[in-house]
Amino acid sequence: MDKIRIINLTVLYGEQPSLQSINLSIPEKRITGIMGPSNSGKSTLLRILNRLTDLIPTILIRGRVLLDEEDILLPKCDVNSLRARVGMVFAKPIPLPRTIYENLTFGPRIHGVKDKYLLDQRVEESLRAAILWDEVKDRLFESALKLSGGQQQRLCLARTLAMQSEVILLDEPTSGLDPISTAKVEEALRNLKKDYTIILVSNNTKQIARISDKVAFFLLGELIEVGPPEQLFTNPTEKRTEDYVSGRFG
Amino acid sequence: MILLNAPGRQTLMKILLWILTGSTIGILIFIIVFIFYHGLPQLTWTFLSANPADMGRSGGIFATIVSTLYLIIIALAFATPLGLGTAIYLTEYTHEGLMTRLIRFGTECLAGIPSIILGLFGFAIFVMAFGWGWSLLSGGLALSVMLLPTIIRTSEESILAVPQEYREVAYSLGVGKWRTITLVVLPSALPGIATGLVLSIARSIGETAVIIFTAGSSLRFPNSIFESGRTMAVHFYILAREGISMPMAYGTAAILVLLILVINMSAYLIMRRFIKKYT
Numbered sequence: 001m002d003k004i005r006i007i008n009l010t011v012l013y014g015e016q017p018s019l020q021s022i023n024l025s026i027p028e029k030r031i032t033g034i035m036g037p038s039n040s041g042k043s044t045l046l047r048i049l050n051r052l053t054d055l056i057p058t059i060l061i062r063g064r065v066l067l068d069e070e071d072i073l074l075p076k077c078d079v080n081s082l083r084a085r086v087g088m089v090f091a092k093p094i095p096l097p098r099t100i101y102e103n104l105t106f107g108p109r110i111h112g113v114k115d116k117y118l119l120d121q122r123v124e125e126s127l128r129a130a131i132l133w134d135e136v137k138d139r140l141f142e143s144a145l146k147l148s149g150g151q152q153q154r155l156c157l158a159r160t161l162a163m164q165s166e167v168i169l170l171d172e173p174t175s176g177l178d179p180i181s182t183a184k185v186e187e188a189l190r191n192l193k194k195d196y197t198i199i200l201v202s203n204n205t206k207q208i209a210r211i212s213d214k215v216a217f218f219l220l221g222e223l224i225e226v227g228p229p230e231q232l233f234t235n236p237t238e239k240r241t242e243d244y245v246s247g248r249f250g
Numbered sequence: 251m252i253l254l255n256a257p258g259r260q261t262l263m264k265i266l267l268w269i270l271t272g273s274t275i276g277i278l279i280f281i282i283v284f285i286f287y288h289g290l291p292q293l294t295w296t297f298l299s300a301n302p303a304d305m306g307r308s309g310g311i312f313a314t315i316v317s318t319l320y321l322i323i324i325a326l327a328f329a330t331p332l333g334l335g336t337a338i339y340l341t342e343y344t345h346e347g348l349m350t351r352l353i354r355f356g357t358e359c360l361a362g363i364p365s366i367i368l369g370l371f372g373f374a375i376f377v378m379a380f381g382w383g384w385s386l387l388s389g390g391l392a393l394s395v396m397l398l399p400t401i402i403r404t405s406e407e408s409i410l411a412v413p414q415e416y417r418e419v420a421y422s423l424g425v426g427k428w429r430t431i432t433l434v435v436l437p438s439a440l441p442g443i444a445t446g447l448v449l450s451i452a453r454s455i456g457e458t459a460v461i462i463f464t465a466g467s468s469l470r471f472p473n474s475i476f477e478s479g480r481t482m483a484v485h486f487y488i489l490a491r492e493g494i495s496m497p498m499a500y501g502t503a504a505i506l507v508l509l510i511l512v513i514n515m516s517a518y519l520i521m522r523r524f525i526k527k528y529t
């Protein structure tokens with residue numbers, strides 16, 4: 001089952017296209033890894049999936065992006081409920097300057113969850129799923145900014161989970177983290193894929209190889225190759241993929 | 251200087267800078283001590299709680315304290331929504347361009363208008379054209395015009411200082427634009443906005459030119475905002491200018507200075523607690 005289907009997507013931003021005629025399907029409840037050097041358009045693609053690209057006034061988007069067979073690029077699509085379904089974790093951990101508890105309940109409250117018991121439950125569940133519960137359960141009402149960088153990033157993951165979204169977008173989520181924190185995030189993601197469709201953008205090819213079920217390789221706005229990790233990492237059909245995964249550029 | 255070696259020059263410069271800084275602080279301390287030396291002996295409970303009598307020669311200054319508070323409240327009640335709204339519009343709802351530059355240029359010009367001119371404007375519009383006469387309402391509105399540039403500028407700066415990422419996080423959680431502004435951006439910008447408001451209060455307390463023209467200088471206790479009233483600063487000005495009573499003038503000045511110190515310090519303390527809670 002494909003959760004998302006991207007059909008002939010072209011994105012123009014400034015002079016040259018940042019994405020060119022992309023066709024890609026994202027399987028449900030799997031981890032899809034998107035790799036490529038900087039400027040390859042992978043972050044732009046991610047931001048289209050929750051329409052954060054709306055913030056860029058001069059961007060031009062053509063093509064279709066179907067989430068459960070509904071086009072999210074159409075004007076009639078409600079952006080706020082789309083973003084509630086498609087959560088996002090950014091490269092830099094950005095907790096809001098509030099308590100841990102408030103960070104996690106902010107989204108659900110906006111979307112109408114008022115019941116204290118339900119909120120408490122979501123806080124605990126999402127923190128457990130992000131492998132952070134044991135570290136913070138005694139200080140839920142302290143500022144989230146007091147957490148370490150690795151904890152903050154897992155908090156950001158938990159914040160997305162607390163929304164009970166269907167898709168999680170991760171934009172180089174471990175780029176600023178130490179190996180131990182990175183391992184915890186990866187472990188959390190592996191456990192989460194039974195409930196969520198996950199799209200992981202990363203510069204780190206080893207990470208993509210470790211946890212992805214499907215891999216797409218982008219270069220300068222083009223989708224060069226897509227397939228299972230075994231294919232892209234051991235037997236790529238494209239010379240450019242081989243050069244990239246073997247570390248000849250990137 | 252040329253005759254000195256490098257460490258010698260360092261020491262000389264250090265001493266020089268120390269003297270310059272010391273003088274600045276010294277001037278401030280001198281003013282405060284001078285005012286308190288002359289003013290504090292006047293401070294009694296009657297001075298604070300009784301209304302002025304015999305043109306201000308005797309009695310207290312209670313009516314002027316009340317008038318001052320009225321004016322501050324009226325001025326802020328008008329200037330805060332206008333200024334904050336303008337700042338939000340400029341920062342969140344427009345893209346940098348000719349329009350924003352024009353608006354900004356306009357507010358800068360407004361800031362440059364001498365307060366006595368604003369007083370005249372308030373007199374022509376609120377007192378005469380609107381027919382409100384010399385009243386606390388006219389005075390408060392004229393004062394709010396004077397405060398607008400400060401409030402816009404400080405609010406704008408503190409809103410711009412809120413990391414763009416906070417907005418992205420809120421949007422990515424499906425929070426709409428307006429709620430992102432009210433629930434995420436403004437709380438983070440609050441310390442800066444509040445600093446601007448406190449500055450405005452301090453300026454309102456000390457202002458005379460705008461107020462004499464618009465609120466008049468009636469010494470009676472103001473029963474409504476449609477009556478004329480005399481603020482502490484105006485009272486001080488008239489007492490000293492017309493040689494009515496120097497001791498009473500100093501007493502009023504001491505209260506003014508005390509009030510500004512207390513407002514600044516409490517604002518500082520509140521802000522520190524606020525920042526501590528969230529960071």
